Each structure stands twice: as structure tokens, then as C-alpha cells.
Amino acid sequence: RWNVIARRSGVAWHIVVLFAYVSIASLLNVSLVFAAFLAGIAAKRKESVEPLSSVSFAVFIPIYFALVGYKLDLAKTFSLTMLAVFLLSAGALKLASVWIAAKCAGFGSLDRINLAIATNARGGPGIVLASVAFDAGIINATFYTTLILIAIITSQLAGFWLEIVLRKGWPLLEETEESIPAVAEPRMVA
Known part of the structure; x- marks a missing residue:
């Protein structure tokens, strides 16, 4: 108008x-x-x-x-130790937590692996979050570089894993009755 x-x-x-x-x-x-x-x-x-x-x-x-x-200034702010420690610890925590949650939800073992690896990818949101934290002065340049590299590495690893799964003809998620988690009926609480 x-x-x-x-x-x-x-x-x-x-x-x-x-x-x-x-x-x-x-x-x-x-x-x-x-x-x-x-x-x-x-x-x-x-x-x-x-x-x-x-x-x-x-x-x-x-x-x-x-x-x-x-x-990024990799020559000055790259720390292999920080990258390795953070990648291994954050990756292990994320993989374990998703694995446990998927197991509790009733997913099969390949489903749990695929979900854990796919959700471990930090990608664009990880880069944006690292940038906002760095610009706000919350993190230093070394940790910023580490977070950016982790976002790139985890995304590449997830893509690599999912490509292997698809090339082998495995399903990303099983569609059998026992692998699909049951959805509880909503109940009224009095």
C-alpha cells in the first residue's frame, strides 16, 4: 500500500x-x-x-x-593442542549424549551412529556463534580459531561419514516397526 x-x-x-x-x-x-x-x-x-x-x-x-x-590468523592463533583437546572432548560428549538419547528413544545401532555423527557437525551455526562470541570479547583469538576449525572439521567428517553410508546403500534411518520410536498418546493431567 x-x-x-x-x-x-x-x-x-x-x-x-x-x-x-x-x-x-x-x-x-x-x-x-x-x-x-x-x-x-x-x-x-x-x-x-x-x-x-x-x-x-x-x-x-x-x-x-x-x-x-x-x-583468522592461523600463523599466530592456531594451537594444535587446544584443537585436539577440544575436538576430542566436545566430540566425545556430543556423540555420547546423542547416542544415549537415541538409544533411549528406541533407535537401532546404525541409526544411533548416523544421528550422533550428523548432529556433531557444528557447521555454519558454530561459525556464527564463534564469531559473535569473538566480536563481543567473550573468547580470545586462539579459541576463536579453534572453534572455526572445529566447525569445519566436524561438518566435513559428518559429510564424509554420511557419504559412506549412502554409497554402501545403508539407510540413514531404519524404517522398521521396531526402530521407529513409539509416540506416547497425549493425556490430560487433572
């Missing part, structure tokens, strides 16, 4: 909103990633989300990851 930009192009309007959120966040010294997240929540119209997603994957997301890589 009153918004000429939104009527002409939903993508253009959402980009204007994104830049407005990021500008305000910059003035207030708030994380720009958090501002972009809030702008994404504000972009709730379904008809403009798909084209916006295409623009994001083509422009904004590669720029973001390039900036993350630019902040």
Missing part, C-alpha cells in the same frame, strides 16, 4: 530492512550478525523469502564467510 519498495520487489524491501537493522546495530555497538538475524525474523512473508534466500546464498553468506576467514 504505502510501501512502494515492498510492492515492487519484496527482496529489495527486505534488503533495505536488513541494512536498516545493521546500521542501527552498528551505531549501538551490537553484533551485526545478531542484527541480520533480527532482520531475518522480521522478513516473515513467505512470498519474498525464497528469492531473498537465493540472494543471500549468492551474495551475503559468501561475504560473511570470507570476512570470518579474513579474521
Whole structure:
């Protein structure tokens, strides 16, 4: 109605909103990633989300990851000991907790392995969280580098494992009656 930009192009309007959120966040010294997240929540119209997603994957997301890589200084901030200790301990905790939860939920052994490895991948969210924590001064440069590398390594390992599973023709999740957890019927509590 009153918004000429939104009527002409939903993508253009959402980009204007994104830049407005990021500008305000910059003035207030708030994380720009958090501002972009809030702008994404504000972009709730379904008809403009798909084209916006295409623009994001083509422009904004590669720029973001390039900036993350630019902040890394592997020569000064890489610690093999920290990487190994954190990767092994965090990975073991995540794998064990998902394995136990999947076992309690009634999943089969291959299902438990696949779920544990897939959820161990930190990926993009791990990189974003590490960046926000680093920008806020919560973590130092060495730990930031470690978290970024762990996000990359765990994602690659998960992809490698799932590719092996698919090449062997194994199912990612069994679809037999005994492997599908029973869903409890909802009850009214008086």
C-alpha cells in the first residue's frame, strides 16, 4: 500500500530492512550478525523469502564467510593442542549424549551412529556463534580459531561419514516397526 519498495520487489524491501537493522546495530555497538538475524525474523512473508534466500546464498553468506576467514590468523592463533583437546572432548560428549538419547528413544545401532555423527557437525551455526562470541570479547583469538576449525572439521567428517553410508546403500534411518520410536498418546493431567 504505502510501501512502494515492498510492492515492487519484496527482496529489495527486505534488503533495505536488513541494512536498516545493521546500521542501527552498528551505531549501538551490537553484533551485526545478531542484527541480520533480527532482520531475518522480521522478513516473515513467505512470498519474498525464497528469492531473498537465493540472494543471500549468492551474495551475503559468501561475504560473511570470507570476512570470518579474513579474521583468522592461523600463523599466530592456531594451537594444535587446544584443537585436539577440544575436538576430542566436545566430540566425545556430543556423540555420547546423542547416542544415549537415541538409544533411549528406541533407535537401532546404525541409526544411533548416523544421528550422533550428523548432529556433531557444528557447521555454519558454530561459525556464527564463534564469531559473535569473538566480536563481543567473550573468547580470545586462539579459541576463536579453534572453534572455526572445529566447525569445519566436524561438518566435513559428518559429510564424509554420511557419504559412506549412502554409497554402501545403508539407510540413514531404519524404517522398521521396531526402530521407529513409539509416540506416547497425549493425556490430560487433572
